[in-house]
Amino acid sequence: xxxxxxxxxxxxxxxxxxxxxxxxxxxxxxxxxxxxxxxxxxxxxxxxxxxxxxxxxxxxxxxxxxxxxxxxxxxxxxxxxxxxxxxxxxxxxxxxxxxxxxxxxxxxxxxxxxxxxxxxxxxxxxxxxxxxxxxxxxxxxxxxxxxxxxxxxxxxxxxxxxx
Numbered sequence: 696x697x698x699x700x701x702x703x704x705x706x707x708x709x710x711x712x713x714x715x716x717x718x719x720x721x722x723x724x725x726x727x728x729x730x731x732x733x734x735x736x737x738x739x740x741x742x743x744x745x746x747x748x749x750x751x752x753x754x755x756x757x758x759x760x761x762x763x764x765x766x767x768x769x770x771x772x773x774x775x776x777x778x779x780x781x782x783x784x785x786x787x788x789x790x791x792x793x794x795x796x797x798x799x800x801x802x803x804x805x806x807x808x809x810x811x812x813x814x815x816x817x818x819x820x821x822x823x824x825x826x827x828x829x830x831x832x833x834x835x836x837x838x839x840x841x842x843x844x845x846x847x848x849x850x851x852x853x854x855x856x857x858x
Contacts, residue, residue, distance in 0.1 A: 702787075704795055707758035707770065713749035715767050716758060717742040723769075723782035731819050733845055752779070759799040761792045771796035773804055778814040788822075797830055805857045812857055818849040827853045 707716060721740045728737060752758070756774030760767050761783070769783030769792045778800050783792045804812045816823050818837065828834075832853030840848045 702761050702763050702768070702790065702792055702795070704759055704761050704799060707753060707760050707772075709750070709753040712758070712760065713746045713753065714742070715760065716749045716752075716770055716772075717745035719760075719767050719770055719784075720745060720780070720782060723784060726785040727782075727820075728817075731817055732848065736842065736845070757800075757803050759796050761787075761796055763787065768792060769796055771800045773800040773812070775807075776804055776809045776812050778804075778812060781814070793826060794830065801855065801857050810857055812855045813852055814855075815850045815852050818851045824851070824853075831855055 721742045724732070724740055725737055752772055752774070756772055756779065758770055758772040758780075761769040768787040770780065771778060771782075771793075772780040778797065781793060781797060781800075783796070801812055813835075814827070814832075815838075816827060817840070818824075824834075832855050834851055835854050836852040837849055838852075839846055840850045842848055
């Protein structure tokens with residue numbers, strides 16, 4: 696894995712980074728999901744509302760943030776053996792940021808004695824699926840995402856064996 700030196704990663708801190716994570720999630724969804732998720736869903740995203748969720752997520756799991764010149768460009772979150780979130784700004788794709796974040800999360804999961812990790816990704820997100828397969832993920836399941844208004848949107852699960 697190669698992470699260019701212009702990026703730095705750090706652990707997200709409860710009480711400090713909730714707003715950063717919420718804003719970055721909204722930005723990444725709006726950049727990456729047009730055509731994969733319905734536009735009304737993307738239009739309703741609200742970072743301030745999502746901050747409350749991140750307060751809980753940072754208490755129950757662990758997150759890593761990637762920054763370039765102090766500005767956040769990506770982050771990942773894990774809880775238990777699940778990588779619940781991995782987002783990188785579109786402009787920063789292809790520079791090793793996602794791989795570095797995923798590796799940090801796998802290391803955290805391993806520290807708890809787990810030998811496997813998993814994540815769910817939109818079935819139609821072929822770019823992300825290719826990335827997870829290159830990172831060693833094995834496709835094992837498929838299910839509806841769970842948006843009540845959009846039951847046809849599916850996600851797939853990738854399992855990873857941790858070293």
